[in-house]
Amino acid sequence: MLRRAFLAGTLALALPGAVGAATLTLRTEPGIVPYGGTVTFAGVLAPAQPGVPVAVYVQAGSTWQLVTQGATQPDGSYRLAALARYAARAYAVAQLDAATQVASPQAVLGMRPRLEARVRGGRAVGERLVLTGSLLPAGAGRLMLKLGKETSRVRPGARGNFRLVLPATLPGRVRWSLFLAPKTGYAAVRVARSFLVSGSNLALGSSGSAVRGLEARLDDLHYVLRGVDSYYGYDTYEAVLAFQKVHGMRRTGRVGADLWRRLVRADVPRAFSPSGTHIEVSKTKQVMFEVVRGKVASVVHVSTGATGNTPVGSWRVYRLGPGGSLNHMYYSIYFLRGFAIHGYHSVPPWPASHGCVRTPLWFAPGFYARWGKIGTRILVYP
Template sequence: MGRRAVLIAVLGLCGLPAAASARPPVRPVLPPTQASIDLRLEGVAAGGVLARTRWVVRGTVTPYVPGQTVTVRLRRSGHKLLIKRLSIERSGTTGTFALEYRTSVAGRIVVSASHRATPEMATAIAAVRRVDVLPRYAVLGTRGPAVRLLRTRLARRGYVVNSSDRFDLRMARAVTAFRKLTGMPRTAVADERVFRRLARGEGGFRVRYPSHGRHVEGDLTHQVLALIDVGRAARLYPMSSGAPATPTILGNFSVYAKTPGTNQKGMIYSSYFIRGFAVHGYIDVPVYPASHGCLRVPPEEAISIYAWIRIGTRVDTYYR
């Protein structure tokens, strides 16, 4: 090797450290950001939302991480309704997303949202939210989720309902009693107003005499009979009290006699609380006062009411 070549090689080696020191420093790899997702529902009243009504799933992601997405899932009875991937938009130090939805089918919808891990943001899963979609109409003969929802909400308030998914005569009586207590037209139709009021928690029976223990209350204003136990209405029935010409006596009484079966006057399973006044079943129980002073109840419910009432059970009759 000539002297010129050696000199070039030496100079090249001497320049290596200078070239290496000119490279930018390697940045450390940061772990993905830990974030949380919070869901809320807009347009959903306490208890649910009416079918065909628009409502919104709105979420907040804390903190905001640029370029991320979230997947929102809606399911009913375990079946997929919707899966939607949404971009997370910046709102100050947090991120937000929103999804509008509506359905004409009644039932409970489970809403969930999650973010799949990326190099920038770790996996995040929101607590699920549930929405009861309320039907707008149910009548005698209706079957399915609408009736199940109606049955559940009425039963919670003490109305006596069936155990099937069919809107039968017992369900019709419960709806009639509910409409009476809420001041609605006295029919057996579960229309939009019924479902809305149930969703708002209306229709509960306000006990007048909680200190009377296990007793019967006849609300003559609303024409509803209540069997009270532990300070609340255990059972609620539509009834018909005394007509204007033969009014029901007002006051606080106790059952002194009981007669099973049907007597010559057509009174079915009677529990007498003063003189000839009794709680009893009768073939005709209109939605208005029509008896000779007794508290008439539907004949189909007479035996169970008779079995609940004992000798000595207090009976309170009053107007609200």
């Protein structure tokens, strides 16, 4: 018969030793009980005596709690049930007479914690996803979350509940798992699931959380933006163009399923010359790299000479033209005769200049501040 749960009244009680020749055994069934399940404390009193009161105590910190009690059968055996709320050490005491007790050796009650979790919220890039759940008992060990390649600790509250916001920054199937590094007496438990995040079609003028997710990913890959601001302005359009150029895609400046898939798999582009600090221009791809110590620091969409006349080779900046000019060339960095890298009001996805390297106007002042120095190395590739 079920007597009581582990939250019974606390009893401060020292472990008594065996008296005389009587012995008492104790075991738990099952050896590992699920949280909130029923555990049976069983054993045998020898020599056998029927009707001997038996009480079972479970350790709770520095004290012992009475959790169940009953009496022996004619063969000296007993089976007493209780609800399991935590892993603990336990012992049983048989009251042979008013003055005589016999205690069992301690037994360990193992427990399998209850771990539950689910994801709620939208399933599109940039939307809010919330992982909620509970671990009972809350102190069963260290709870960890693995999301993709990242692992972090989850800290349940006193009642075992937890709530986390998950990023939905890229489309595709996102796999997550919660696992417990258990304390002594507890079994390891794990919950693993996945959810599918979809990517929206986006274009110039779009706004919202999906645009923010797009911009954040482009920024991670070092494509130049004015900022991650949730608005698909010209800077976002030009960053998408640069990405499409690098990956050999159609130069539309729009985002669809194919571009989202490429974003998921993409890495920061590699420099053509993987050493030193310099500028690289690719006439084929129509992009420019800022390279710092052999690594691409930024990628920007550019337009070179319409006739293919932008000179290929290794050059050095020899003249500077800050601000604007009569030819509408802004913040010019000259590397050979009249050929320069400069801001311009029109930077189409194809070669369109008289031979210079056009960059977006908003990009030019910052670029000039970083690289407008005599002697800066400029590498122009076919």
